[in-house]
Amino acid sequence: MQNNSNNNEESELVFGHHSVEELLKSPTAGQRVNKVLVQKGLKSSHIGEVIELAKRSKLIVQEVPKTKLDDISNGGNHQGMAAYIAPYQYAELDDIFKAAKAKNEDPFILILDRIEDPHNLGSILRTADAVGVHGIIVPKHRSTGLTSVVAKTSTGAIEHVPVVRVTNLVNTIKDLKKENVWVFGTAMEGDNYRSWNAKGAIALVIGNEGKGVSPLVQKQVDQTLSIPMVGHVQSLNASVATGVLLYQAFASRHS
Numbered sequence: 001m002q003n004n005s006n007n008n009e010e011s012e013l014v015f016g017h018h019s020v021e022e023l024l025k026s027p028t029a030g031q032r033v034n035k036v037l038v039q040k041g042l043k044s045s046h047i048g049e050v051i052e053l054a055k056r057s058k059l060i061v062q063e064v065p066k067t068k069l070d071d072i073s074n075g076g077n078h079q080g081m082a083a084y085i086a087p088y089q090y091a092e093l094d095d096i097f098k099a100a101k102a103k104n105e106d107p108f109i110l111i112l113d114r115i116e117d118p119h120n121l122g123s124i125l126r127t128a129d130a131v132g133v134h135g136i137i138v139p140k141h142r143s144t145g146l147t148s149v150v151a152k153t154s155t156g157a158i159e160h161v162p163v164v165r166v167t168n169l170v171n172t173i174k175d176l177k178k179e180n181v182w183v184f185g186t187a188m189e190g191d192n193y194r195s196w197n198a199k200g201a202i203a204l205v206i207g208n209e210g211k212g213v214s215p216l217v218q219k220q221v222d223q224t225l226s227i228p229m230v231g232h233v234q235s236l237n238a239s240v241a242t243g244v245l246l247y248q249a250f251a252s253r254h255s
Contacts, residue, residue, distance in 0.1 A: 012148040015073045015082035017046040022156025024053035035060045039080035088146035091162035096135030109203040111137045118144045122153020123239035129157035131250040137164045173220040190224030198249035209238045
């Protein structure tokens with residue numbers, strides 16, 4: 001994560017053309033972006049588009065040497081552009097239901113139980129956007145938040161999928177059940193995911209990279225799912241497992 005004091009506010013850095021372009025296309029770009037940096041002397045269609053998008057939102061655009069971008073991105077693949085932004089704003093639970101209603105769809109919710117790797121969260125956001133998830137719920141404690149690493153890994157999906165941060169996942173799941181949301185989780189002894197009927201209002205719980213779904217959360221799950229494996233390694237990366245299950249849900253919901 002990169003931080004920079006700008007106008008007496010803590011800012012985070014987003015870099016790379018996909019992330020910066022999606023950020024500037026966001027309706028809230030004018031309020032959230034503090035400054036856009038582009039590499040001096042670099043000419044490309046992506047640089048031109050970023051400058052044009054920034055001008056539309058009346059944002060400050062500063063030309064800087066490549067060495068400056070290399071430095072602030074810690075040698076990352078900045079592709080000649082970066083933006084300082086205010087910290088990401090979290091959504092409210094009701095925003096997820098509003099997003100589903102706006103599309104005339106049953107709520108499709110992802111609950112992440114103590115996902116700690118920001119790269120996993122970024123990848124999960126990307127897949128969630130691809131399959132039409134209406135929102136993601138994460139706990140405030142023992143979980144990665146919305147950081148610049150998450151934003152970069154999500155390649156812009158962070159701008160399109162609401163993320164709700166809650167104090168207590170168990171209470172939140174109980175609230176979802178009051179809204180007739182059916183809650184699914186993962187477990188080694190669960191039903192084969194290929195038979196999963198994901199139609200209707202649903203929430204899928206994905207557990208921690210090493211420990212899985214916590215026992216108290218597991219007790220709230222209506223049905224558990226498993227991903228059969230025949231290899232020597234009997235577990236999948238959290239973002240990979242999420243992708244497998246989300247695409248099964250997508251196939252079920254659109255069949």
